[in-house]
Amino acid sequence: MNHLSSNIRFLRKKAGLTQGQLAEKIGVQRSMISAYEDGRSDPKLASLEIMAALFKVGADELLFWDIECNGRKYLQQEALKILTVTLDGKEEEWISMVGEKAAAGYLNGYADPEYMENLPNFRLPNLSKNNTYRAFELSGDSMLPLQPGTLIIGAYLEHGTQIKNGKTYVLVTKNEGIVYKRVFNYIAEHGKLFAVSDNDRYKPYDIPIQEVLEIWEARAFVSTHFPDPTPEPLTLDDLGTMIRELKADIQKISGN
Structure with missing residues (x-):
């Protein structure tokens, strides 16, 4: 599904640009931006590439991905960074x-x-x-x-x-x-x-x-801490037994 028109509108507003300001940046008339956002016209390849670079999105993301509803598609696709490691004398990692x-x-x-x-x-x-x-x-x-x-x-x-x-x-x-x-x-x-x-x-x-x-x-x-065993949950039968034993202990104390 083509999401180009809604993506242009969403990204333009998110960037705080008017239709006229966006038109100036890509070198077209303001009426063309209105036509893009209404789906009445599609931008030429050169204009599409400029908008993709301006909004920092991929061209296929701009065309086929609902950015407003789904968020960015290609965030964090690159490796995070080059990792610094420590090696021993045999070139093995610590x-x-x-x-x-x-x-x-x-x-x-x-x-x-x-x-x-x-x-x-x-x-x-x-x-x-x-x-x-x-x-x-x-x-x-x-x-x-x-x-x-x-x-x-x-x-x-x-x-x-x-x-x-x-x-x-x-x-x-x-x-x-x-x-x-x-x-x-x-x-x-x-x-x-x-x-x-x-x-x-x-x-x-x-x-x-x-x-x-x-x-x-x-x-x-x-860890130096050994986990405690998880206690079994009390059942109604367990509670009943505890109450009976408690009553028996009370009766013994009363009798004495």
């Missing part, structure tokens, strides 16, 4: 550890080889050698039952579009810092990720993909 105290500095130093070399490094067995890994120390209780101090071992993702709904990820972001959340991918539709805590005391929130610097898919964790 797992660099970003502790809680190092988290703030990591936002400025993640691309600095000297900074990365000064982080603690280690290895874990049974991890695929096809990935780059990094360890991040949890702070706070938003992802219980994982406790503060737990190390999350993440595998690096090159594209935000690789995120699978409901899986857990470490996100290195411009505004939120380093966060570990259960993530839902709405990049294609809205250019955003939806971050959810496992502790329901914390509200979920959106993270625009433009704010994301790195994405690490959780593959393992290291």
Whole structure:
């Protein structure tokens, strides 16, 4: 389906341009912009290319994708960045550890080889050698039952579009810092990720993909806290037994 006319109108208004201002930028009469937006005429290829560059969208996105309803189609298709890693004498990658105290500095130093070399490094067995890994120390209780101090071992993702709904990820972001959340991918539709805590005391929130610097898919964790076994939920029979036992104890106390 051709969405060109509605896309031109939506993107022009979003850019704060009048029909006359857009016409001036692409070198046509204002009446032509009106005709484009009403679907009475289609722009020539040269005008289409200028509008695509002006609005920073792909030509096929401008033609065939409902941008107003579905959001940008091609946000975060490129790799996030070139990753800086630390190697040993055999040219094999270490797992660099970003502790809680190092988290703030990591936002400025993640691309600095000297900074990365000064982080603690280690290895874990049974991890695929096809990935780059990094360890991040949890702070706070938003992802219980994982406790503060737990190390999350993440595998690096090159594209935000690789995120699978409901899986857990470490996100290195411009505004939120380093966060570990259960993530839902709405990049294609809205250019955003939806971050959810496992502790329901914390509200979920959106993270625009433009704010994301790195994405690490959780593959393992290291913790000194052993999880408590989950208690079985009480049934009506259990409650009835507890009440009968309590009554029996009260009668014994009264009799004595």
